Amino acid sequence: MADSNQVDRNRDISPELETLEYQPDWPVPQVQNFVATANLDCRIDLYHLSQQARNVEYRPRRLAAVIMRIRDPRTTALIFASGKMVVIGAKSEALARLAARKHAYAVQKCGYKPKFLDFKIQNIVASVNVGFNVRLEGLANRYHAVGARYVPEIFPGLSFKQYLGNNADGSPRSSPTLLIFTSGKIVVTGAKTEDDVKVSFGRVYPLLFDFRFDSDPTSTTK
Amino acid sequence: MAASNSFYDLYRHGSLGTTLTDALDELIGDESIAPQLAMKVLTQFDRVVAETLQEKVKSRLTFKGSLDTYRFCDEVWTFLIRNVTFKMDGNQGQVVADKVKIVSCSAKRNDDK
Secondary structure (H helix, E strand, C coil): CHHHHCCCCCCCCCHHHHHCCCCCCCCCCEEEEEEEEEECCCCCCHHHHHHHCCCEEECCCCCCEEEEEEECCEEEEEEECCCEEEEEEECCHHHHHHHHHHHHHHHHHCCCCCCCEEEEEEEEEEEEECCCEECHHHHHHHHHHHCEECCCCCCCCEEEECCCCECCCCCECCCCEEEECCCCEEEEEEECCHHHHHHHHHHHHHHHHHHEECCCCCCCCC | CCCCCCCCCHHHHCHHHHHHHHHHHHHHHCCCCCHHHHHHHHHHHHHHHHHHHHHCCCCCEEEEEEEEEEEEECCEEEEEEEEEEEEECCCCCEEEEEEEEEEEECCCCCCCC
8 A cells, every 4th residue: 555655757657658759739838937046146135125126025024035026027036135036927938037137137236246147947837728628537547656646625636747757968857747627728837948848748648538528519618 | 114103204294294394493493492392293293194194084086007116115115106197086187297106104003003
């Protein structure tokens, strides 16, 4: 019984799926949000920053960081006294980097001398609609051993964690999680590269067809 | 904003407050009143304005504009709004302004009931 709680990352349900390529007519997940971090490598007086910079909030008892927003790219940054920063809300990797630079520039205008070190995308969120309803219970039953979790009393979506193994140089790839809903809409989260998004979706998409169901054929909602 | 009295002193910066302060300064200059009395007057002013606005003023004002900048620091909100139209109760006409600065403190002070 203890074994059924362990996820066997190496076992595949079906050997063919290991080599199944992403088909061109398959739906493509659309990226929605990028989360990135950067290190400005300079100590910041948050109280001073919250008085000098524009479009900032600072509630020290709630969060030990200044919350700054810019309009283009429309993003929110959390800036810490250590000089480390989190940037949320960009729609692409390039925009995330640009936004981080703009936030750093805002800090610079307040009298600091920020650098721009260690910029890294930490998380990518994407969404996709497979276009058909999915029987989550059946899906969970079949793939529970490889990471599918479905507890409708807790959350209406099925979460399916994908383990992508390693890169060519041996470094570990991210482990994106897919949230699959009965409607056929899916959220991919936890990926660190856009390729990870596509690959993790590509692994799960073919598995869904066995659990496809069409509810009311006269219904006009998709 | 946290003064030795338990009411905000921000109303001293409005038209009424500055006029009162000027009048008191003049009286102090003439040596008609002591500076401590002027302080007491202003403290009383803080309390009266706060209470009157809270209890006696019922009219409403709405305004629309574009938010230029915002800031929240020390529990004080500061907004800078552009191209603002103010509307009073009903269609009594409206007032427009290019730039409006709003400084706002919490209605609940942490030392109050």
